[in-house]
Amino acid sequence: MKLFLKYSKPFAPYVCLGLFIKILGSFSELVIPFILEHIIDVVVPTSDMRAVLFWGVAMIVVSLLTLVLNVVANRMAAKVARNVTEGVRHDLFRRVMYLTAAQIDKLTVPSLESRLTSDTFQIHRVTGMILRMGIRAPILLIGGVLVTLALDPVMTLVMLGTLPLIAVSVLIVSRKGIKLFTGVQDKVDSMTGVVRENATGIRVVKALSKTDYEKRHFDGSNRALVAAEKRAQLTMALSNPLITFFLNAGLAAVIVVGAYRVQGELTKPGVIIAFMSYFTIIANAMIAITRIFTMMTRGIASANRITEVIELNQELTPVENTKKCPREGYIVFDHVDFSYGKMKKTLTDIDFSLTKGGTLGIIGATGSGKSTVIQLLMRYYDADSGAVYLDGRDVRSYTADELYSKIGIVRQNDFIYNDTIEENISFGRDLPHEDIEKAAVIAQAHGFISDIEAGYDHQLTSKGTNVSGGQRQRLLISRALAGKPELLILDDSSSALDYKTDANLRRAISENLGDTTQVIVAQRVSSIMGSDLILVMDEGEIVAAGTHEQLIESCEVYREISDSQLGGAFLE
Amino acid sequence: MRGMGGEKGEIKKDILFRMFSYAFEHKALLSLAIIIMIASNLLALWGPDLSGKAINAIGDSPEAVDMKTVIYYSALMLGAFALSAVLGYINSIVMVNLSQKITYTMRRQIFERLMSLPVGYFDKTATGNIISHISYDVDTVNSSLSNDILQIGAGAITVIGSLVMMLRISPVMVSVFLFTIPASIIFTRYKTKKIQPFFRARSGKIGELNGYAEEMLSGQKTIRSYNREDVIVSRFDKKNKITVDAYYDAEYHGSVIGPSVNFINNLSLSLISMLGGLLYLYTLTHTENPIPYLVISLGNVSTFIMYSRKFSGPINELANIMSELQSACAAAERVFRLLDTEPEPADAPDAVELTDVRGDVTLENVKFGYIPEKTIIHDLSFNAKPGNLIAIVGPTGAGKTTIINLLMRFYDINGGKIKLDGHELRQITRESLRRAYTMVLQDTWLFHGTIFENIAYGRENATMEEVIEAAKAAKIHNYIMNLPDEYNTVLSDDGVNISKGQKQLITIARAMLADAPMLILDEATSNVDSRTERQIQEAMYRLMEGRTCFVIAHRLSTIQNADLILVLRDGEVIEQGSHDELMSMQNGFYRSLYCSQFD
Numbered sequence A: 001m002k003l004f005l006k007y008s009k010p011f012a013p014y015v016c017l018g019l020f021i022k023i024l025g026s027f028s029e030l031v032i033p034f035i036l037e038h039i040i041d042v043v044v045p046t047s048d049m050r051a052v053l054f055w056g057v058a059m060i061v062v063s064l065l066t067l068v069l070n071v072v073a074n075r076m077a078a079k080v081a082r083n084v085t086e087g088v089r090h091d092l093f094r095r096v097m098y099l100t101a102a103q104i105d106k107l108t109v110p111s112l113e114s115r116l117t118s119d120t121f122q123i124h125r126v127t128g129m130i131l132r133m134g135i136r137a138p139i140l141l142i143g144g145v146l147v148t149l150a151l152d153p154v155m156t157l158v159m160l161g162t163l164p165l166i167a168v169s170v171l172i173v174s175r176k177g178i179k180l181f182t183g184v185q186d187k188v189d190s191m192t193g194v195v196r197e198n199a200t201g202i203r204v205v206k207a208l209s210k211t212d213y214e215k216r217h218f219d220g221s222n223r224a225l226v227a228a229e230k231r232a233q234l235t236m237a238l239s240n241p242l243i244t245f246f247l248n249a250g251l252a253a254v255i256v257v258g259a260y261r262v263q264g265e266l267t268k269p270g271v272i273i274a275f276m277s278y279f280t281i282i283a284n285a286m287i288a289i290t291r292i293f294t295m296m297t298r299g300i301a302s303a304n305r306i307t308e309v310i311e312l313n314q315e316l317t318p319v320e321n322t323k324k325c326p327r328e329g330y331i332v333f334d335h336v337d338f339s340y341g342k343m344k345k346t347l348t349d350i351d352f353s354l355t356k357g358g359t360l361g362i363i364g365a366t367g368s369g370k371s372t373v374i375q376l377l378m379r380y381y382d383a384d385s386g387a388v389y390l391d392g393r394d395v396r397s398y399t400a401d402e403l404y405s406k407i408g409i410v411r412q413n414d415f416i417y418n419d420t421i422e423e424n425i426s427f428g429r430d431l432p433h434e435d436i437e438k439a440a441v442i443a444q445a446h447g448f449i450s451d452i453e454a455g456y457d458h459q460l461t462s463k464g465t466n467v468s469g470g471q472r473q474r475l476l477i478s479r480a481l482a483g484k485p486e487l488l489i490l491d492d493s494s495s496a497l498d499y500k501t502d503a504n505l506r507r508a509i510s511e512n513l514g515d516t517t518q519v520i521v522a523q524r525v526s527s528i529m530g531s532d533l534i535l536v537m538d539e540g541e542i543v544a545a546g547t548h549e550q551l552i553e554s555c556e557v558y559r560e561i562s563d564s565q566l567g568g569a570f571l572e
Numbered sequence B: 001m002r003g004m005g006g007e008k009g010e011i012k013k014d015i016l017f018r019m020f021s022y023a024f025e026h027k028a029l030l031s032l033a034i035i036i037m038i039a040s041n042l043l044a045l046w047g048p049d050l051s052g053k054a055i056n057a058i059g060d061s062p063e064a065v066d067m068k069t070v071i072y073y074s075a076l077m078l079g080a081f082a083l084s085a086v087l088g089y090i091n092s093i094v095m096v097n098l099s100q101k102i103t104y105t106m107r108r109q110i111f112e113r114l115m116s117l118p119v120g121y122f123d124k125t126a127t128g129n130i131i132s133h134i135s136y137d138v139d140t141v142n143s144s145l146s147n148d149i150l151q152i153g154a155g156a157i158t159v160i161g162s163l164v165m166m167l168r169i170s171p172v173m174v175s176v177f178l179f180t181i182p183a184s185i186i187f188t189r190y191k192t193k194k195i196q197p198f199f200r201a202r203s204g205k206i207g208e209l210n211g212y213a214e215e216m217l218s219g220q221k222t223i224r225s226y227n228r229e230d231v232i233v234s235r236f237d238k239k240n241k242i243t244v245d246a247y248y249d250a251e252y253h254g255s256v257i258g259p260s261v262n263f264i265n266n267l268s269l270s271l272i273s274m275l276g277g278l279l280y281l282y283t284l285t286h287t288e289n290p291i292p293y294l295v296i297s298l299g300n301v302s303t304f305i306m307y308s309r310k311f312s313g314p315i316n317e318l319a320n321i322m323s324e325l326q327s328a329c330a331a332a333e334r335v336f337r338l339l340d341t342e343p344e345p346a347d348a349p350d351a352v353e354l355t356d357v358r359g360d361v362t363l364e365n366v367k368f369g370y371i372p373e374k375t376i377i378h379d380l381s382f383n384a385k386p387g388n389l390i391a392i393v394g395p396t397g398a399g400k401t402t403i404i405n406l407l408m409r410f411y412d413i414n415g416g417k418i419k420l421d422g423h424e425l426r427q428i429t430r431e432s433l434r435r436a437y438t439m440v441l442q443d444t445w446l447f448h449g450t451i452f453e454n455i456a457y458g459r460e461n462a463t464m465e466e467v468i469e470a471a472k473a474a475k476i477h478n479y480i481m482n483l484p485d486e487y488n489t490v491l492s493d494d495g496v497n498i499s500k501g502q503k504q505l506i507t508i509a510r511a512m513l514a515d516a517p518m519l520i521l522d523e524a525t526s527n528v529d530s531r532t533e534r535q536i537q538e539a540m541y542r543l544m545e546g547r548t549c550f551v552i553a554h555r556l557s558t559i560q561n562a563d564l565i566l567v568l569r570d571g572e573v574i575e576q577g578s579h580d581e582l583m584s585m586q587n588g589f590y591r592s593l594y595c596s597q598f599d
Helices: A002-045 A047-097 A101-107 A108-131 A135-150 A153-160 A163-200 A202-207 A211-237 A239-263 A270-311 A371-376 A400-405 A422-424 A433-442 A445-450 A467-480 A499-512 A548-556 A554-567 A569-572 B009-024 B027-060 B069-114 B118-124 B127-168 B171-218 B220-225 B227-255 B258-286 B296-339 B399-405 B430-435 B451-456 B464-473 B476-481 B500-514 B530-544 B579-583 B590-596
Strands: A331-338 A345-352 A359-364 A383-389 A407-410 A489-490 A517-521 A532-539 A541-546 B362-369 B377-384 B387-395 B414-419 B438-439 B518-523 B546-552 B564-569 B573-575
Touching: A002 A047, A002 A108, A002 A135, A002 A270, A002 B258, A002 B296, A047 A108, A047 A270, A047 B171, A047 B220, A047 B227, A047 B258, A047 B573, A101 A108, A108 A163, A108 A270, A108 B127, A108 B171, A135 A153, A135 A270, A135 B573, A153 A239, A153 A270, A163 A202, A163 A211, A163 A239, A163 A270, A163 B069, A163 B127, A202 B118, A202 B438, A211 A239, A211 B069, A211 B430, A239 A270, A239 B009, A239 B027, A239 B069, A270 A569, A331 A371, A345 A371, A345 A383, A345 A532, A345 A541, A359 A371, A359 A467, A371 A383, A371 A489, A371 A517, A371 A532, A383 A532, A400 A407, A400 B220, A400 B579, A407 A467, A407 B546, A433 A467, A467 A499, A467 B464, A532 A548, A532 A554, A541 A548, A541 A554, A548 A554, B009 B027, B009 B069, B009 B296, B027 B069, B069 B127, B069 B296, B127 B171, B127 B296, B171 B220, B171 B227, B171 B258, B171 B296, B220 B227, B220 B377, B220 B546, B258 B296, B362 B399, B377 B399, B377 B414, B377 B564, B377 B573, B387 B399, B399 B518, B399 B546, B414 B438, B430 B438, B438 B500, B451 B464, B451 B500, B464 B476, B464 B500, B500 B530, B564 B590, B573 B579, B573 B590, B579 B590
Parallel strands: A359 A517, A359 A532, A407 A489, A489 A517, B387 B546, B387 B564, B438 B518, B518 B546
Antiparallel strands: A331 A345, A331 A383, A532 A541, B362 B377, B362 B414, B564 B573
16 A cells, blocks of 8 residues: 555656546446435426426436546556556566675575566556545445434444444455465565476476476475465455345344334334445445455555565665775775575685786685685675775775676676677677677677677577577687776686687687786696786685696695696596 | 467467466366355355344344344354355365465466576576466466456456346346447557556566576676666666666556446446336336336336446456456466477477497587577587596687587587487487486586585485595595584575685586586686696596596696597687697697796
8 A cells, every 4th residue: 555655656646536526427327326216206297298308318428428537547557557557567677686696695696587477467456456546435435324323323423333343354354465475476586486497497497307396396385385376365255245234134134123113113114225225325335345455465465575585674875984994905805704594604814905907816616605706806705704805995895886887797607688699798888880890809708699690680589598508618718808998707618619719708808908907717737827926716705826836746635636637637 | 389479369368267277277176165155155244144134133122132133143143144155265275275286387487488498598598587377477477366366256246146137137228238348348459458568568578677686686796896887787777777767658558457347337227227217117107007117116127227336346356357367377378488488399109318428539520509590519529438537628608508409418519410429419318318417517516405405416316425435536525524514514696705716616516426427527617726636637547547637638638638629710620630640730830839838
């Protein structure tokens, strides 16, 4: 509800106008039966033919008016629903784009996805419906109650005596409903999660002949969702019969009380009869209102899931009053400790500095914390203790804009999307084509791009499934280079390149981008052996640091790795 | 694709019929629902009758009040409504069950179809779009199906009942409907046909938007690292605008139907009341020898109008249902299109079920392209004897991964032959063919589940001991034991604390446990550091032992002892032979590749 108010505010006058028209439409709709009754009860018995025709035509005119008003009002409602949904979706997507890695880890991608899609869709549906139906019922209800009050206040109060019961049951049911529908959406998350997993891992699933297993797996989540939905719907379905029953119980009470009042000469029997017809109107309005309530319950559950994300705290905002960099260097890690989720330590006492224009190589076993170093440098996460400095400033003091505009990064298994090659390299930065081509030349991608018929206009599929792994990596490197970054980070991003291409790539980078500071995380000694500083990592610690030559001399682990990849190969 | 994708009314009927057939499958539930609904409605009608009796008992003067009877009927009325409420709720239970059964079936069918689709479908289709089918489309179909079918049923009963009553009173007055009902039908049909494309566009757009959102979500970290949030948001906005506009368009045009039909109904009411008035006048003025059909009493005029209101109620409702049905149809069309997508062609009737696979693989003049016009592999032939280690090397994009796709028959070849143990691949059941291979791919795939489940994935009923043994062999056991829940640690999407290399080791452990006669390693250790790689080497050798292995690798040192090295370039084997043979070719491509890694 709050969400709706917030997003409809900008066009509040429009909403009011639409509601006003809807009210007019509802009134003119109500006038029609009155005219009809008037014709039958009053006009026809008088046998006045002209009067009959007059009222008949009047009824047609009012009907036409109703038609126009309702169509206009419904279209206005559709427009409001459109604008609200557009706004909500925009804000949600925007917020999602700015979430930190830790926040995404917690919310999970499938859940964010269904919030963006199915929950915003619910908002659209509910908004439109409330605007279309939410006016008429309350008007009928209030109007009906007012008329009955005028007829006989005592009987009206008897009838309304059941109202607290109705209110309480609606409240309980919808409160429970909101909880249940939130549960339903969570189950939707896990169901779509299974589909997502299978869509991405279809090769493995098929190769291991696990399709039957996956069918069962999906069946489980499908069943869980169906069960949750059943529970939610059955709970919501309680409200309608309950309310109808309470209302009619009130009516029975009205008749009995009315009988006593007639006996006591406090009211006339005709009043009771009139009461009956208004009661029907009130009861129908009540039922319509419960229906709206049911819809709203679902809408509120979705709105809550959306606001939960939109209102998440902005994390990793720039910190003021950071300490000055303790020593010279473009990149400085000053005794950094770090752990994901503050559990087991991932990095311990990482301490090094790299001069501007230098190249840093990081090598080490799987899980030794190489990528985590990059994550801290990029400030995807904050260090637990110690500090990371870039260009003389604590990374925490940068705004994301300032920090990231210095850096070009290629992460492991990075992001390729459904668009042209040109666009995947340019990545929405409006770079001139020469820059893109130049970057592609350095990244050894220009050759294969030129071999494709459409060249740079070649359409890539989502995740880049229509190019090979190595080509993907070279496109990603082109992307990083095209922005002419001060700092180039290659996080294990040439693993799919053959040695020859990899060597050409390194040569081209050093020839063309001499002043760029580079950080290269790699498995291959050959990728980093030319670095000014090489860090050998193991279990979150730097076990040795130095140049290739120094490490060959001093570090046994490094020598082992190097031998196995280079010289050692000849000895086998 | 039979019968889909067109734009004529005929096709829509198809979809409608197919849609409703889901509900008709549960005949028992459906008829139960209708019976209960009728009973509950009758009870609800009986209520007013009782209340009328109670009011009659009050009489018309204070002395005439028959208190006992009033209370009797009021109590009876209370009972009738209580029963009606109970029946109403039972009806909800039946309906919810019915609709959830349908949803369940549809989702199951979609998923099962997905599982039978060729791999190429997933290479081409955005995951978000697939998800949109199974969640949004199914929901839309279902929410309309379960409500509408009942409403239409109930409406039909009311319409027929009141029509009979009206005919009995005055066939002449019924004639008004001869004009207005065809008018509403023609109008609705005309509009519906015109609006259908808007609803179809609407369903399509939401799928596209979902696909885009999903894609961008998967690249969120990269987008942030490049400060591209605003650009992506503005692109999303464009798609969002298109989607909500498609919604608006559909609603804009759809919003006419309900009020218009309502108007036509009101028009008939006005006409009827006028005609009624006329007839009543006629009756008054022609007291002698009147035409019997034209005679009507005042009471009958009012009863007739009461019934005609009842009669038009469901028709009004129907118009509202139409627009819901419309979006349901569009969604159903998308669901059915997916359900009708050609699955992987069925195994040949005489396909062999491979049991004891020796692992003798032969390729003869194989030709293949992902799109037929663009051949990637032109003419590939080689033979792998049982237990051989076949290495495939070559620059990126040379078609190495494509060969794997063909060996496992993820794609069918366009020309030539691939044979396994003398059987052509097409003559082998897919399942037994694929079961013959274990593979470790460069793009590791782990699912949301415990580490134990992920490793045990390849072998049903694997014990903890077996899993631990495999993990130890893959040198990932120590890492796992350091996790908070050890083997029961749940790997979630984009799990934080697990690197790509560790993921790869887990998939290697999975492959070790799967124990298939043939092995495919596509850059299996590309993300594993060489020290660990060397540590798992022994286990890898054991894994390869006695199995026909296909290995794609960049580190040439790891494949030197291959029995056969295929050097691929632009989809053709340009050199093949053992390491020594290839190295002895002075200007060989392999030789130059090999030497380049020591540059």
